[in-house]
Amino acid sequence: MGKALIIGAGGVASVVVHKCVQNSEVFEEIMIASRTKSKCDALKEKLDGGKTIIHTAQVDADNVNELVELINGFKPDVVINVALPYQDLTIMDACLETGVHYVDTANYEPPETAKFEYKWQWAYKEKFEKAGLTALLGSGFDPGVTGVFSAYALKHHFDEIHYIDILDANAGDHGYPFATNFNPEINIREITANGRYWKDGQWVETEPLEFKEVYNFPEIGPKDMYLLYHEELESLAKNITGIKQIRFWMTFSEKYLTHLRVLENVGMTSIEPIEFEGQMIQPLQFLKAVLPDPASLGPRTKGKTNIGCIFRGIKDGKEKTYYVYNVCDHEECYREVGSQAISYTTGVPAMIGAMLVMNGEWQKPGVWNVEEFNPDPFMDALNKWGLPWQESHNPELVDLSLDKEEAK
Numbered sequence: 001m002g003k004a005l006i007i008g009a010g011g012v013a014s015v016v017v018h019k020c021v022q023n024s025e026v027f028e029e030i031m032i033a034s035r036t037k038s039k040c041d042a043l044k045e046k047l048d049g050g051k052t053i054i055h056t057a058q059v060d061a062d063n064v065n066e067l068v069e070l071i072n073g074f075k076p077d078v079v080i081n082v083a084l085p086y087q088d089l090t091i092m093d094a095c096l097e098t099g100v101h102y103v104d105t106a107n108y109e110p111p112e113t114a115k116f117e118y119k120w121q122w123a124y125k126e127k128f129e130k131a132g133l134t135a136l137l138g139s140g141f142d143p144g145v146t147g148v149f150s151a152y153a154l155k156h157h158f159d160e161i162h163y164i165d166i167l168d169a170n171a172g173d174h175g176y177p178f179a180t181n182f183n184p185e186i187n188i189r190e191i192t193a194n195g196r197y198w199k200d201g202q203w204v205e206t207e208p209l210e211f212k213e214v215y216n217f218p219e220i221g222p223k224d225m226y227l228l229y230h231e232e233l234e235s236l237a238k239n240i241t242g243i244k245q246i247r248f249w250m251t252f253s254e255k256y257l258t259h260l261r262v263l264e265n266v267g268m269t270s271i272e273p274i275e276f277e278g279q280m281i282q283p284l285q286f287l288k289a290v291l292p293d294p295a296s297l298g299p300r301t302k303g304k305t306n307i308g309c310i311f312r313g314i315k316d317g318k319e320k321t322y323y324v325y326n327v328c329d330h331e332e333c334y335r336e337v338g339s340q341a342i343s344y345t346t347g348v349p350a351m352i353g354a355m356l357v358m359n360g361e362w363q364k365p366g367v368w369n370v371e372e373f374n375p376d377p378f379m380d381a382l383n384k385w386g387l388p389w390q391e392s393h394n395p396e397l398v399d400l401s402l403d404k405e406e407a408k
Contacts, residue, residue: 003027003075004358008082021052028052122367128367134365136354136370139350140349148375148379151374159316164245169305171304172340173303178260191252195208198247212224239372298338302330308325310398328341
């Protein structure tokens, strides 16, 4: 059907490449581009020889001119951005200049500030409309599949959705005392930031990891989960009309949190530059350099993830509850594509989003979040490409109240 340029060569990019090669009828030709070309070449060497033609290139994704030159040379139908969130805007600029559709998995984040907002990318809406191009934002799992789950629930199971709880559980064990399952810099910034949730038309801010619940996850069992802010809350609050409350929960072990608190207390999670041996460095970037590379966790990780959404609302005048989720096995992912489940659950939806943009089913000029499109082809593709979903109409619920005085 066409060509895709994949920018990035980390764990998620590896999954995207594997899945594009599996889906050779759509992705007839791909190019893998990264600052480190040797990583791209290693992926090509591993997967070359099938129906999909694979190219590699070196590119600095912070440099619009380099990106434009690369895109004009390869002429892809879509750019799949699985680089760093700091690079979203330069890649979007390059897509506008070259007339190519855009897909990413995480919203733009300024390097100097730990902020997760869509405002910078939503500001491109008119530019993409005028160019006749589609920019699909957040086509990972969360954000991504969680938004598709929300659109699917509203289309097929509810007249109105009033409450959404997004639950992200990782019961995998990699054997290290401390490691992050995706980019350490992004992961730690996300966890140490203040929490937020949407309630009655406004944002309620919380201290980092202030609220904890124990939830009994299907196929995983009881896990401690904590309230965080996550970017899809912003888009779902805007796009799911009638919503009263949206919250995001993620599981962490006590061991993980103990290590994180120590690192935070000694200043290693700070993004404020300090002088070290005559150079200015960010402590968090140094920590990232000494922690295990998430891409290396695949062969060590055992266990499963469970990510899904619990919805409460009204159908035909009656109250209704619906839970839709995916369970993913780390070892099965590694056997298939050489990556652990965190990379897999992000990379598969990135391929699916790009496929739907390329085949026209999700092609509409402007800047869009996944829940603004018809969810059905995406839900079908999840079952086909490795992330089958399950559902329950009588799930265990998360406590609706989050009263700070009661919690204390």
